[in-house]
Each structure stands twice: as structure tokens, then as C-alpha cells.
Amino acid sequence: MTTSNGRQQPAPQVGSRTLARGLTALLAVVDSPDGMTVQRLAAELDVHRSIAYRILQTLRDFGFVTHGSDGSYRPGALLAALSTSYLPALREIATPVMRRLADQAGCTVHLFVVEGDEAVSIEVVEPVTVLQHIAFRAGMRTPLDRGAAAYALLAAGPALPGEPESVVEARRRGYATSSGEVESGAYAVAAPIANSHPAACLTLMSHRENQLAAAAPEVVRAAQEIASAVLEG
Structure with missing residues (x-):
């Protein structure tokens, strides 16, 4: 249905x-x-x-x-x-980092995790510093075979024979990118969060490609900050 x-x-x-x-x-x-x-x-x-x-x-x-x-x-x-009972520690650690990243980059930030063969957004933070941005609600699902979030989540795991070049590239440089693979005209950059179980990643979304290219290092740093906090916790 x-x-x-x-x-x-x-x-x-x-x-x-x-x-x-x-x-x-x-x-x-x-x-x-x-x-x-x-x-x-x-x-x-x-x-x-x-x-x-x-x-x-x-x-x-x-x-x-x-x-x-x-x-x-x-x-x-x-x-x-009920929603706060799902991965509460990860969400509590990630939310303030996501809020800072969203305002700095002027883009919507998602926290995605792997669930079966899908990437599922479990937390969304929208920027308060800009009026126009991509808006999605938590619960958004995308297949694991397309989009920056999927590539970053797969890159968080061990290398597998025959995996997509986008995953190989994401593992090499520490973040994944995509253009129009999930939503037409939308760009995304995502960085895997180490030490997370299930696998998780931060994803920044925008209609402006140059905006995300400039923000990629910040996404990686934010994901690393969350990973360090998870490990310490």
C-alpha cells in the first residue's frame, strides 16, 4: 500500500x-x-x-x-x-552540534542511521540564520544505494568487494556528496560518525552546490566531534 x-x-x-x-x-x-x-x-x-x-x-x-x-x-x-526513546544518547550529543552547524552553514542538518537497507533521518535541525532552506521532517527514508547519506553510512563500515565508487571515495576523503539523487535539484554532503552503533552520519542539504562545497570540512569536523563524545560517553 x-x-x-x-x-x-x-x-x-x-x-x-x-x-x-x-x-x-x-x-x-x-x-x-x-x-x-x-x-x-x-x-x-x-x-x-x-x-x-x-x-x-x-x-x-x-x-x-x-x-x-x-x-x-x-x-x-x-x-x-516515544521518539526520544530511540538512541537517546546519540541524539543528545548530536543535537547541539547539529544546531551550530546548521546556523554556520545556513543549511538543514540531518542525523541519519542505518536501518535495514535504508538510511533513516532520526533528527533534523534547520538553521535560524537564513529564511530559505530545504526542510525535511525526521523519519525521512532513502535507499542505501543512492545519496550522500547512504554513501557515508556505507563508508563507515569495512570496504567490500564491488562497492560503488561513491562509497570508496567517501571513505578516502572522509565525506560523501550527491546531486539530485534523492530530490531533484538538491545537493548533499555527509560525513560518517565513527563509534556509532548503528552506523550514523551527519548530512547537510542545500539547493546551492557551492554552499555545500565550502561547508564540507565543517561537516567532517562536526561528525568527528560527535564521534569523540560518543566514545567518551
């Missing part, structure tokens, strides 16, 4: 359809900046409105979503509590 924002959902196994529907509904709410209505969710799940309503009410009862006065459902406060 594919949600309205293009997020691919795995096919549910026998006996898990109800759980799969509930999780898909939760992701649909999270991905709806203007709120999710019962009617819209019913269309996304291809179910009757009464089923969509019961799913949303159950999510609300558990605190995963909240029901607004306009009739729309939005992410609930429980999600914030």
Missing part, C-alpha cells in the same frame, strides 16, 4: 491486517500537516468510514493522536515521548 505522501507500506501478513491498518492510519495522520479526517482516512485505507472512525478513536484513546475542534486528527503528545 502507498499512502497519499508516497510512503510505501509493507504488505500485511495473514492475521495482522488490523494492526497493519492501525499503523498505516497512524502514519497517515503523522504525514498530514493539516490534519486527517475520517473521510480522507477511509479513502486512503479503502475501508468504510465507520472502520476509519474506530481506528482513529482507538489511536486517540491511547494518546497517539488528538482530535481537534475542527474534526481533524493530528499527532498526539505520546509520539514525542
Whole structure:
């Protein structure tokens, strides 16, 4: 199943359809900046409105979503509590470094980790020093076969026979770059964070190639600072 924002959902196994529907509904709410209505969710799940309503009410009862006065459902406060429980030490160390880097470079900074065959953004810091920048939310996923983040994460591991030249180059110079591989017109530079398990990297994104070229050394230094703090911790 594919949600309205293009997020691919795995096919549910026998006996898990109800759980799969509930999780898909939760992701649909999270991905709806203007709120999710019962009617819209019913269309996304291809179910009757009464089923969509019961799913949303159950999510609300558990605190995963909240029901607004306009009739729309939005992410609930429980999600914030759950999100902080994932790799809390790494995120606590990385966030202030990311904030400084974002303001210095004037670009959005992501903290990516490996999850299966994907690179997943678990923390995002946007600059406050500029008005225009690329904006992505945490939870962004990209395949491990494209993009600066993927190359940096693969470069954090041991060299493998036949690995892409972009990974070899990232391991040699300490950072990876990409152009339009994840989003058209977007440039990225990423540096692996040593001592992190799972593998992690810092990624800077911008629509201006020269801006990232100048910032590459800063990204590497920021990743090294985080790696040192992780080792000491």
C-alpha cells in the first residue's frame, strides 16, 4: 500500500491486517500537516468510514493522536515521548552540534542511521540564520544505494568487494556528496560518525552546490566531534 505522501507500506501478513491498518492510519495522520479526517482516512485505507472512525478513536484513546475542534486528527503528545526513546544518547550529543552547524552553514542538518537497507533521518535541525532552506521532517527514508547519506553510512563500515565508487571515495576523503539523487535539484554532503552503533552520519542539504562545497570540512569536523563524545560517553 502507498499512502497519499508516497510512503510505501509493507504488505500485511495473514492475521495482522488490523494492526497493519492501525499503523498505516497512524502514519497517515503523522504525514498530514493539516490534519486527517475520517473521510480522507477511509479513502486512503479503502475501508468504510465507520472502520476509519474506530481506528482513529482507538489511536486517540491511547494518546497517539488528538482530535481537534475542527474534526481533524493530528499527532498526539505520546509520539514525542516515544521518539526520544530511540538512541537517546546519540541524539543528545548530536543535537547541539547539529544546531551550530546548521546556523554556520545556513543549511538543514540531518542525523541519519542505518536501518535495514535504508538510511533513516532520526533528527533534523534547520538553521535560524537564513529564511530559505530545504526542510525535511525526521523519519525521512532513502535507499542505501543512492545519496550522500547512504554513501557515508556505507563508508563507515569495512570496504567490500564491488562497492560503488561513491562509497570508496567517501571513505578516502572522509565525506560523501550527491546531486539530485534523492530530490531533484538538491545537493548533499555527509560525513560518517565513527563509534556509532548503528552506523550514523551527519548530512547537510542545500539547493546551492557551492554552499555545500565550502561547508564540507565543517561537516567532517562536526561528525568527528560527535564521534569523540560518543566514545567518551
